[in-house]
Amino acid sequence: MTSVSTSLDPLLSSTDDEYYCHYALDLFDGSSCNNLATQVSPGRHLKVLDSPVKTEAIRVRLCEDGYIAWLSATNKEDLYLASKPYQPTILSRREIEPYLSQIIDFTKIAMTQPNYYLWGGTVGPNYDCSGLIQAAFANSGIWLPRDSYQQENFTKRITKEELLPGDLIFFGTEKVDHVALYLGEGYYIHSSGIQMGRNGIAIDSLSDEGDEISQGYYAKLWSFGRVIESYCA
Template sequence: MVLLATLQLETEYQCQTALDLCKSPTDTGLVTQAAAGRHLRLMSLPQAHDPAIAVCLCEDDYPGWLPVTALESLQVAAQPYQAPEWTAAAIAAQIPAIIHFTQAAMAQPNTYLWGGTVGPNFDCSGLMQTAFAASGIRLPRDSYQQEEFVEAVELNDLQPGDLLFFGRGDRPNHVALYLGDGRYIHSSGRDQGRNGIGIDSITDLSDRISATYHQQLRGAGRVMRSYQPQGQPMACR
């Protein structure tokens, strides 16, 4: 357990259990989750009666607010987070395991959870980030960050393991993992999806969900590297 009086800005802390990060000190809505073992650093020190502390997750530079009550689940990290280095060929060799992770997650009872990254309930980009992280490959957190991170590929050159991006605005708001044969797996919400993880298609549009998402398909990308932290929080949703 970390005591308030011992907190330091330059120190990395490690999560001993999965933790929920909030949108703001006064908004307890989930913005993301930190799995056990993840590292974080403080962005400011708490003042008296503060309900939450501003933090940034080290692996993806993602900011959020950690409730003060969760401090008991932190401990000082034995050593700073070291980002793994991956080649494109090494990542390609992990694609079957990444696909297996998403399919195993689909086999568990689940629902769509905005901000979910630790399971069994995920949001779309949380499922992608966690599936790759299970093989040691780090992606940015949000779908638009993932689109900027990957190497763009044409839809007629898709390979299993590529990411598909969807959205009607100037940036994506949904992401999926391509499985091959026109199919992709994703965690989609209740409004136009399955309220959980399911498989849809970019070629067979006879299904309502596939047809709905196909109208929003904006492109695809291939993961060619593992994210290297910049040490500064990203601009997030």
């Protein structure tokens, strides 16, 4: 990648241009930039979606996962024109399998750091549920969609009996709203919230005989999924 001067104003460039960031950035769920939607780790690529105008926020699409959100215009100086467009790495299940232990290790290491549940968190140390899963796989060069329901749609359905370490477990009532990473031997790791969870990353039992939190999530079991390919937006 080759950056241009930090004096570049991306709002004055074509929406066909692609940018990347040097620093972690927050993206929001609306132009008011009040509620965090996701975060952008250094080096990620994005495109500006709307025609350049003077505005308080910029609607962007992340190239790796196709996620659309709003960037505060105060962060426009943190965007650099990419010399080459983002090219996804396409990996098969056979190519993904050697990374699964590394992916599990990522979540366990993240758990040892002081952390709390952060809605929209994807860069650490504070994650939401799907942010932790996406970050763990992305750390090994494997991209997944951003949200838990998208991850559920993207993975291959398997049964509880077929679960292997590195598979995903989905929870919900009316729809999928939580995801965890299976560790093996009946345990999973996830980032759970305050109201129903541990306000951070923890390991829980996939059983109706665990503690109150484990039982609560077990009652919300939705499905099980296996990552069989890397995501290509």
